[in-house]
Amino acid sequence: MILLSPQRLLAVPWWRKGMLLAIRHRNMPEPHPISLSNEIATRDFEAFFNRYEPEIAGYLWRMTGDEQGACDLCQETFLRAWQHFDTICTYEKPGAWLIKVATNLALQYLRKQATPIRAATPLDNILEPSSSDHGKRVVENDLIRETLLELSPRARALLVLREVHGLTGDEIAQTLGMPSTAVKMALWRACTQFREAYTRKGGQA
Amino acid sequence: MTSQIDHCPLKYTGEDIAAWRAKLLNDDTARQFAEHLTTCKTCQSNVYIFESTSRLLHRQYVPDLHARIWRNLRVQMYTTPHQGGISMATFRHSILPGLIGALAVIIIVVTIGRVLNNHISKIANTPTAATSTPIFTSSATPIAPSSAIQAWGSNILNTYALMHLPNGNTFYARDSFQDGSVLVGAEVTPSQGQSMEISMISTYTISTGAVRHLYTINDGHSADVKTDGRYIAWISPEIDTGGPDPHRHQVVGYADLQSGKVTIMFNQDTYVAEPNGTFAVNNGYFVWNNVQSQAMNMTNMATGVTQTLPMNSQSIPQLNWPYLLYYSFQDTMLHLYNIQAGQDIALNLNDAQHASIQKGTTVYWIDKQMRIQQLDHADQPGAQPHVVYTLPSDPNEFFIGVTDRLIIWTDSKQAYAWDRALQKVVLLPVYIETNQYPATPQVFGNIVVLTTGPDAAHMEYTIIDSTLLPTSSP
Numbered sequence: 001m002i003l004l005s006p007q008r009l010l011a012v013p014w015w016r017k018g019m020l021l022a023i024r025h026r027n028m029p030e031p032h033p034i035s036l037s038n039e040i041a042t043r044d045f046e047a048f049f050n051r052y053e054p055e056i057a058g059y060l061w062r063m064t065g066d067e068q069g070a071c072d073l074c075q076e077t078f079l080r081a082w083q084h085f086d087t088i089c090t091y092e093k094p095g096a097w098l099i100k101v102a103t104n105l106a107l108q109y110l111r112k113q114a115t116p117i118r119a120a121t122p123l124d125n126i127l128e129p130s131s132s133d134h135g136k137r138v139v140e141n142d143l144i145r146e147t148l149l150e151l152s153p154r155a156r157a158l159l160v161l162r163e164v165h166g167l168t169g170d171e172i173a174q175t176l177g178m179p180s181t182a183v184k185m186a187l188w189r190a191c192t193q194f195r196e197a198y199t200r201k202g203g204q205a
Numbered sequence: 206m207t208s209q210i211d212h213c214p215l216k217y218t219g220e221d222i223a224a225w226r227a228k229l230l231n232d233d234t235a236r237q238f239a240e241h242l243t244t245c246k247t248c249q250s251n252v253y254i255f256e257s258t259s260r261l262l263h264r265q266y267v268p269d270l271h272a273r274i275w276r277n278l279r280v281q282m283y284t285t286p287h288q289g290g291i292s293m294a295t296f297r298h299s300i301l302p303g304l305i306g307a308l309a310v311i312i313i314v315v316t317i318g319r320v321l322n323n324h325i326s327k328i329a330n331t332p333t334a335a336t337s338t339p340i341f342t343s344s345a346t347p348i349a350p351s352s353a354i355q356a357w358g359s360n361i362l363n364t365y366a367l368m369h370l371p372n373g374n375t376f377y378a379r380d381s382f383q384d385g386s387v388l389v390g391a392e393v394t395p396s397q398g399q400s401m402e403i404s405m406i407s408t409y410t411i412s413t414g415a416v417r418h419l420y421t422i423n424d425g426h427s428a429d430v431k432t433d434g435r436y437i438a439w440i441s442p443e444i445d446t447g448g449p450d451p452h453r454h455q456v457v458g459y460a461d462l463q464s465g466k467v468t469i470m471f472n473q474d475t476y477v478a479e480p481n482g483t484f485a486v487n488n489g490y491f492v493w494n495n496v497q498s499q500a501m502n503m504t505n506m507a508t509g510v511t512q513t514l515p516m517n518s519q520s521i522p523q524l525n526w527p528y529l530l531y532y533s534f535q536d537t538m539l540h541l542y543n544i545q546a547g548q549d550i551a552l553n554l555n556d557a558q559h560a561s562i563q564k565g566t567t568v569y570w571i572d573k574q575m576r577i578q579q580l581d582h583a584d585q586p587g588a589q590p591h592v593v594y595t596l597p598s599d600p601n602e603f604f605i606g607v608t609d610r611l612i613i614w615t616d617s618k619q620a621y622a623w624d625r626a627l628q629k630v631v632l633l634p635v636y637i638e639t640n641q642y643p644a645t646p647q648v649f650g651n652i653v654v655l656t657t658g659p660d661a662a663h664m665e666y667t668i669i670d671s672t673l674l675p676t677s678s679p
Contacts, residue, residue: 042282049275057274058267067268074274075281082282141266148262162227163259169227184224191258192219198261 045085049078052095055165056102062160063106065149073109077102099165100175103157110153140203147198155190162187212247222251272670276384376409376416378647378656378666379430380437380486385652385668389432391439392416404428406439406460419460420467428456431486436461436506438491440478459491459506468509483518488526490544494518501531503544516542516549523562528584530562541568541583550584559614561648563607571596571605577612577623594623594630606648608671613646613653620646620655626674 056077061070080101081088088094148156157176161167169187173180217238224230225238242248378388392407406420406428419437422428428441438459455476458469471477477497478484484493491504494517501514501522518531527545532538539552539560552568560570566583580590593612606613611622611631624631647654655667 042279045282046275049278050271053271053274057270061267061270062262062265067270070268071270071274071277074270075278078274078278079281082278140264144261144265159258160262163255164262167227169224169229172227180229183227184220184229187223187227188219191223191255194258195254203261 041085044089045082048081048085048089048094052098053078055095056098059099059160059165060102060106062145062148062164063103063153063156064109065145069109073102073105076105096171096175099161099167103161103175107153107157143198143201143203147194147201147203150197151190151193155186155193158183158186159190159194163191213245215241215245217241217245217248219251222248222255226252226255272384374405376407378409378654379428380432381647381649381652381654381668382432382434383650383652384434385649385654385670386410387434388654388666389430389437391428391430392418404441406430406437408437408462419462419465420458420469422456429484431484432462433486433488435463436486436489436491438484438486438493438504438506440484440493457493459486459504461506468506470504470511483522485522485524485529487524490524490526492522492524492529494522499534501529514542514544516540523560525562525565528562528565530560530568532560539568539570541566543584548584552580552583554578554580554590559605561605561607563609569593569605569607569612571614577605577614604646606646606653608648608651608653610651610671610674611653613648615646624674 053074057070057074060073060077061067064070064073077098081094081098088097091097148160151159154176158172161172161175162169167175169180169183172178172187173183178186221230221238225235228235230238238248242252374392374394376388376390376392378390380389381387382389388409390407390409392405394405404422405418406422408417408419409415410417420439422441428439430437430439432438436459439457441456454474455471455478456469457471457478458467460467475497477495478493484491486492489505489507491506492514493502493504494500495502495513498513499517501516501518502511503514504511514529516531517534522529522531524530527543529542529544531540531542533540533551536551539554540549541552541562542549554570554572560568562568566581566585568580568583570578570580572578575596577593577596578590579593580588582588596614604613604615610626611624613620613622615621620632622631623629646656651670651672653669653671655669
């Protein structure tokens, strides 16, 4: 943090004072929320959002099984990212931060929901297939979703993070706050549980 | 459940396979397992369990929530401070002096540059451009192919063939919700006899294809419909029964989309309003010109109370609450009326045609020299317009659409847009010549709805959120 004494500040050429003070002010609590740099930051953040939203929204959709829940959680995840955007930008893998926040929010949400398994909203109108091909795909999608929702939220997160998002065991352990040694067992269990339930429902891999 | 793989000679377990795939094994063990895998059928079949599960999960339909999330997020971002922002106070007291210094340096450099440039121009005897008005190039640049518009995803940016609904009816879109998610319009039963049809006021949800019927007008042609997302209002065209005007039948009504309650204001052999868009809906109000009383009516659709506004206009009014933009029937001039304040301002723009209002008091129009003009603070005396762009060809007679980013006009063949972000003329995405886009585009806030032209084989809609278009050309 750069803090200049009034004496040192006087020695600085007048046209540079602004820049130094700006740096100083950046490290002090902001008295006013109105921010001139918001517009630029918004543009950068939009690019960031465009880059990571499909991954995060897809993950949350698979975790919650409903659009509104996924939307709300995704929005909350990115709102937190917005609040800490300058810091997150410096991360080597900002996506990992987002996944961790999204996971925590999703697990919290699912705990609160305490919805009985299989009570998720069906794929409403899409379930009325107008053509057989579309219908077949819809049935498969619904089956996958139902099966995923039968897993415990933690097992679901494990499976999706590994098989859809390609996280390594260590990354999963970090995201879910569990020891790496436990990940392999939990992964195998989640995968076989999913397979059994899926085939029991008549699904074909 | 056991994680033991019974027939693996090296006794590798399912957990080992999970660990290998999740990169939890050390390099040596991972290499040994990979070698083993080439020969062990049991381990291969168990790896397949993981991989087929992975494929299955990847195949799963995931709805495109991008636009929905971004829209809501943007609203929250404006009210949520973010780390690292520079406050206005900081700017005033700290950055401003620095900027002034930098500006002074720039001015000096630019001045020197201009002097030199003028000197060189005179020597070369080359005239410089006299105006900063952008020059149209003969072929407009498509802004991006449809595949490049990631933001909308496949379920929104796609075109939709709505000519044939499942029941064989035809859907004529007339308006759309601000977020472009729902079209409102009239669903028309094919005519069996002469010209009599049944027209149903319906909504069409694009993502699901669901059609919701709200009201049926017997013996009514396709009604004109407008919405603000909460209410929809309609005016059916008069049915020409061969008799004089007073005997022509008309239906004027509105519906609350939340409660489904329908209110019919007229349903009789009385000719009360011109159809074809001589009304506007915004902020829960339905403004329509009553040709019988020669005055503009304003109906509060929440309370059902109708009041009369002191003007008469047969042109298409535009309502951007509380401002109503209309052409006066009395002086034929463009007027801006502040409904809340009861203040009417004649804009005294005799050459204004094809006018549009955007965000309160900013008015755009095309003048007779085919220039798009912009007037900011139209409600304030002395406000001066400026030319935004000079059109290359004669525009469609009835349309100029304005979003935050685009100013759209059409000729008889297609829609063009002056893109303020790119500073050039663009074609709108998903322009497909063979589909003969568009007839007249519709603009709702920042949403643009393109409809196939009358010569197209079937009716299609393309919905574009102009705020999400790329900010660079491909």
